[in-house]
Amino acid sequence: MELMREVAALTSQRHPVPLYYQLKTLLCQMIDNDELKSGDCIPSERELSEKYEISRMTVRQAITEMVQEGLLIRKQGKGTFVAEPKIEQGLISLSSFTEDMLQRGLHPSTRLLGTRVEQASRRVAKILSLGVDARVMVVERLRLADGLPMALEFSHLPYSRCGDLKPEDLGGSSLYRLLEERLGIQLGKARQTLEPVLADTHEAELLEVEKGSPLLLLERTTLDTLGVPVEFVRSFYRGDRYKFYVELIRQQKGAG
Secondary structure, eight states: OHHHHHHHHHHHTSSOOOHHHHHHHHHHHHHHTTSSOTTOBOOOHHHHHHHHTOOHHHHHHHHHHHHHTTSEEEETTTEEEEOOOOEEEESSSOOOHHHHHHHTTOOEEEEEEEEEEEEOOHHHHHHTTOOTTOEEEEEEEEEEETTEEEEEEEEEEEHHHHTTOOHHHHSSSOHHHIIIIISOOOEEEEEEEEEEEEOOHHHHHHHTSOTTOEEEEEEEEEEETTSOEEEEEEEEEETTTEEEEOOOOOOOOOOO
């Protein structure tokens, strides 16, 4: 409470800082200093309101922002907890989810939600360079690390090249490994985009987050070494567990 009062007294003389932001700053400091550790349940709105002598609406605004930023996580009927550290994922190499998790010392697993064969939509056909009547195999999988849901994937594969894959193959192995070792497809490169979205009811249930929680939508088109598309995937990553990074290198300007 003393820290809140000191901050309020200081800022009131200069540029006023909203009370909710002061509380948010205080909670972030406690997380940074390990006073609140990953998995800890933070005090309730009522307790924070009474301790710092601010309204519950102010407390709720601070906590909501921290949940949206992935610093806290709400669990229905249990409370609000400090989130696990986010996994940093680079966007500079072509690797599978399984490979990424193993590199971080996590145990990857996959829950196969379903497979189907359907006529490719106009968009998917264009992305995969297929004819208008071409069929694709759609694979829906939930990807987990150490048993926790991390991403929901919808892979579209040209049926003419990947029709020999069986559901039992897709549930417990890296798709890239299957393409390379089972089908002899040599992967070359990929194009991908990343954008923020909000979880709908289906995504929220599978990823064990609240509806409307922030997700990261990654769309990737993978090509073989001849430049022919072999997969188009839409992956929804939990925004509270993932952050992506890109290493940028400044090009040297020519002399003169």
